[in-house]
Amino acid sequence: MKGFRFGSNQGAFYILPGQGGWEATYGNETLGQFSCPQEAADDLARGLICPHLSEGDDTSTLEIPEKLSDWEIVHV
Structure with a gap:
């Protein structure tokens, strides 16, 4: 099964298969559940709250x- 990874200057974000859909994650934190990987990428690009970022808490920055x-494919 494949997933997706994007390495930002704050660390790696992943979009991985989850229970009944897809999950966007950062570190050990789940940022949301999505019906498809594209929906997760859209929401991460537009801005999700992520309190563990060292600068601000919005992924849109x-x-x-x-x-x-534009994401790296990872095999899980």
Whole structure:
């Protein structure tokens, strides 16, 4: 099964298969559950609250791409 990884200057974000859908994660924190990986990438790029970031708490400041083709494919 495949998932997606984006390395930002604050650390890696993942979009991985979850229970009945997909999960966006940062570190050990789940940032949300989504019906498809593209929905997760869209929300991360537009801004999700992530209190564990060292600068601010909004993912929109990290230049996370909306296009999944710009994410690295990881096998899980």
